[in-house]
Amino acid sequence: MPLEALVERLELAAAELRSGDLAPARAAALVDDCARLAAEAGAALDREVRAADAGAGPAGQQALEQ
Numbered sequence: 001m002p003l004e005a006l007v008e009r010l011e012l013a014a015a016e017l018r019s020g021d022l023a024p025a026r027a028a029a030l031v032d033d034c035a036r037l038a039a040e041a042g043a044a045l046d047r048e049v050r051a052a053d054a055g056a057g058p059a060g061q062q063a064l065e066q
Contacts, residue, residue: 003048006041010034 013030016022022030 001040001044003041003044006037006044010037010041013037 013034017027017030017034
């Protein structure tokens with residue numbers, strides 16, 4: 001799932017949690033969903049950073065060697 005979609009889902013879940021109109025079981029399920037979504041977002045961000053680093057190629061390596 002794209003990072004933007006994960007962030008949107010986290011924002012919606014946070015808004016629902018802030019509403020205060022949730023049964024305890026629903027709130028607990030949302031907290032679990034937020035943890036899972038945050039882990040997915042972290043992994044997606046890591047993939048994006050690695051892809052950007054891979055695109056640096058030899059020029060990035062040369063800068064480190066100088």
